[in-house]
Amino acid sequence: MKEKMYQRRTNNTFNNKRRTFSARPARRIKTISYNDLMREVDQSKSQSTSVTTDNAYIPENRFDDFAISSGLKANIKFKGYVNPTPIQDKGIPMILEGKDVIGIANTGTGKTAAFLIPLIEKISKDRTQKVLIITPTRELASQIAEELRTFARGMNQRSVLCIGGTSMYMQKKSLTFDPNFVIGTPGRLQDLIRHRCLDLSLFNNVVLDEVDRMVDIGFIEEIKHLISLMPKDRQSLFFSATISNEVKDILKDFVREPIDISVKQREVCINVKQEIIRIQNGAKIETLHNLLIQKEVEKTLIFGRTKHGVQKLSDELVKRGFKAEALHGDKRQSQRLAILKRFKRNEISILLATDVASRGLDIDNISHVINYDLPECHDDYIHRIGRTGRGDKKGIAITFVE
Numbered sequence: 001m002k003e004k005m006y007q008r009r010t011n012n013t014f015n016n017k018r019r020t021f022s023a024r025p026a027r028r029i030k031t032i033s034y035n036d037l038m039r040e041v042d043q044s045k046s047q048s049t050s051v052t053t054d055n056a057y058i059p060e061n062r063f064d065d066f067a068i069s070s071g072l073k074a075n076i077k078f079k080g081y082v083n084p085t086p087i088q089d090k091g092i093p094m095i096l097e098g099k100d101v102i103g104i105a106n107t108g109t110g111k112t113a114a115f116l117i118p119l120i121e122k123i124s125k126d127r128t129q130k131v132l133i134i135t136p137t138r139e140l141a142s143q144i145a146e147e148l149r150t151f152a153r154g155m156n157q158r159s160v161l162c163i164g165g166t167s168m169y170m171q172k173k174s175l176t177f178d179p180n181f182v183i184g185t186p187g188r189l190q191d192l193i194r195h196r197c198l199d200l201s202l203f204n205n206v207v208l209d210e211v212d213r214m215v216d217i218g219f220i221e222e223i224k225h226l227i228s229l230m231p232k233d234r235q236s237l238f239f240s241a242t243i244s245n246e247v248k249d250i251l252k253d254f255v256r257e258p259i260d261i262s263v264k265q266r267e268v269c270i271n272v273k274q275e276i277i278r279i280q281n282g283a284k285i286e287t288l289h290n291l292l293i294q295k296e297v298e299k300t301l302i303f304g305r306t307k308h309g310v311q312k313l314s315d316e317l318v319k320r321g322f323k324a325e326a327l328h329g330d331k332r333q334s335q336r337l338a339i340l341k342r343f344k345r346n347e348i349s350i351l352l353a354t355d356v357a358s359r360g361l362d363i364d365n366i367s368h369v370i371n372y373d374l375p376e377c378h379d380d381y382i383h384r385i386g387r388t389g390r391g392d393k394k395g396i397a398i399t400f401v402e
Contacts, residue, residue: 031374032381037399041274059089066092068121075153076117085110086263087239092118095237100255102248103239104262106386111239112147112362115207120152122205123180131205133183134226136213138163138333139340143362144209145183157181162198164188165333172197186214186222193229200229206254207237212247212379220250227254241386242379271389272369272397279402285316287400288372292322292350298367299343302352303384305373313372314352324350355380363387371399 062083063076084092087105094101095118105111123129135141145161152159160174162184168191175182175197182189182198192198206227208214214223227236236255243251252258279287291297304310307328314326325339325348343351344363355375366388375381381399388395 032377036378037276037374037381037401041276041399057086057089059083059086061089061093066117067096068117069124069155071155072117072121072124072151075151075155076113078153079150081113085114087111087261088114088117090261090263091115094259094261095119095235096121098235100236100258101238102243102251102255102258102260103237104241104243104260105239106241106263109263111209111241112144113151115209115237115239116144116148116151119181119205119207120148120155120157123157124155127180129180129205130203131181131207132189132200132203132226132230133181133207133209134189134214134223135183135185135209136217136219137210138165138185139327139336140210141183141185142337142340148181148183159183162188162192163333165336168192168195186219186226189226190222193226200226201231203230204234205237206230206234207239208251209239210241211238211251212240212242212244215247215250216379241383271393272385272395273389274385275396275398277398277400279400282402284372284400284402285313288313288370289317289320291370291398292317296367298349299346299365300350300368300370301363301366301387302350302370302372303375304352304354307354309373310352310354317350317352322350323348324352327351327353329354355384362390364390365393366390367395369395369397371397374399374401 088110091114119131141163158179159181160179162171307330310328311326314324317324342348369385369388385397
């Protein structure tokens with residue numbers, strides 16, 4: 001009884017204070033609408049029932065057909081690639097010809113290889129060529145650097161990864177060796193320019209990857225500044241899964257007679273089966289637990305809204321015996337990279353993340369994506385669930401609705 005009286009008294013005091021000082025109401029959390037979510041799920045169901053194997057893409061080229069060196073072809077074969085994806089099939093020849101390209105394709109369709117392969121070839125023929133690759137997140141930059149090492153194996157091409165959360169001293173030192181590729185995030189690249197360790201006037205190729213995300217999170221002024229420091233005579237490549245008309249208008253200030261390559265036929269790959277689970281009586285964690293113990297749920301990526309919420313949920317799952325870890329912005333970069341590596345190696349089976357992980361990351365064999373918290377908008381939903389069902393593999397995306 002005393003506790004209840006104290007609770008009421010505390011609440012009244014708070015309410016009185018709020019009226020006295022006119023405190024602002026709490027900011028409403030923006031999420032994708034339930035109607036939009038249902039429309040997306042219904043659309044995916046109709047697509048999956050209507051598409052047959054006759055609709056499979058037939059490439060015009062094989063990797064062996066491209067005008068690239070035998071060493072590069074050997075590295076591509078080592079990766080297990082035989083036939084190019086649509087964005088690779090249409091994009092690689094244009095980039096090899098030196099054209100500026102704006103490429104739009106679904107997640108999981110090989111955009112990274114579409115620009116790395118021709119740029120590696122370009123450098124193998126002309127050692128004066130230097131490439132700047134800009135990404136919105138550290139994780140995506142690290143992934144591109146890893147892909148580059150595989151594709152350029154044995155070809156004597158140097159690269160430097162320039163991202164925050166890691167040693168700037170080592171990055172400065174590596175830049176003194178005149179690398180062919182610099183891959184980084186806007187903030188760290190600008191830091192290195194201010195320290196006079198990076199001279200963009202020497203770079204005659206630029207790639208913006210996941211360019212719409214960079215605009216969404218406010219990097220456009222940084223991007224404009226970085227590109228303004230580069231020679232006007234350059235090759236410019238822009239890739240993303242979604243590019244709005246507004247973003248296209250911005251991009252056209254950076255390119256010369258660009259080739260638009262859009263191989264995006266739908267918002268979500270038909271390989272992703274989408275489901276909605278209605279949470280009853282607040283039993284959200286129990287619903288998740290019961291889902292994760294099912295045999296078919298093998299490798300799972302769970303998205304939450306906040307860093308604190310993701311970490312708290314991860315801790316709870318570990319207490320329940322699951323092999324889980326959390327990926328978010330409060331972790332040191334070395335921790336984030338180590339966690340991703342453990343997830344890729346199947347040392348953990350559950351990765352919990354904020355939307356920092358939803359853009360561009362290519363992790364093999366994710367069987368399920370679970371939206372524990374709703375994303376903010378439709379595009380974030382598309383990018384989240386695009387982490388499964390990549391390439392020709394099947395996947396399941398489950399969204400919790402309270």
